[in-house]
Amino acid sequence: MEQNSDGLKVMVIDDSKTIRRTAETLLKKVGCEVITAVDGFDALAKIADTRPDVIFVDIMMPRLDGYQTCALIKNNSEFRSTPVIMLSSKDGLFDKAKGRIVGSDQYLTKPFSKEELIGAIKVHVPGFVPAADA
Template identity: 85%
Template sequence: MDNSFEGLKAMVIDDSKTIRRTAETLLKKVGCEVVTATDGFDALAKIADHKPDIIFVDIMMPRLDGYQTCALIKNNKAFQSTPVIMLSSKDGLFDKAKGRIVGSDQYLTKPFSRDELLNAIRSHVSGAKQSA
């Protein structure tokens, strides 16, 4: 087992159970603690309790979409430096630009690979080991 991300807390916010489960499985395999949320409201309720090191958020969600969720996270002093990675099934320039405007740190297109997920963590979380 690769424990290069031991002790790192990741949050995965997606209304798709499949995506949540996929990301959670991949991240747990490398030693991450994973908190999942089904939408932005659910996530905002859990962020304060869990204080994740990195947050993956789907753009297309009911009630509170990924852009709104990201903006709310980045507007909170306690979490504005937490990296937020947008997940989207659309690989559009508009989506990427909009993601940057609300403060997201990176944009991954679904379906993402294990390496894309882990590289996102490596590039944004200091202390994540560079090996693996």
């Protein structure tokens, strides 16, 4: 069954307003509904209400970092199957391994391209078809 991108809920968690805005703009262009959060605490409060289909989370954040946030999401039986994609400006093996340990489904290095962002969603949401760019 094809899942059109209309109404696909994507959460972007990043303490950088620029990254949040960039991701939100790219994702809205292909028809996704975007929920943003400034850090892990903000995100956890919103996840239960919004029930996103895919979550992008920055690793380096104050208060609750991306690893801790991902672990908390994956430890919740209700959201365990929600794909979590880590975002980081570091492309190290250690970071990728640590991401896997806490249950992340994929790892994107910043700055990411529109293709990488959409590609990651396609991998984790079977049948996802991005709307044509408006």
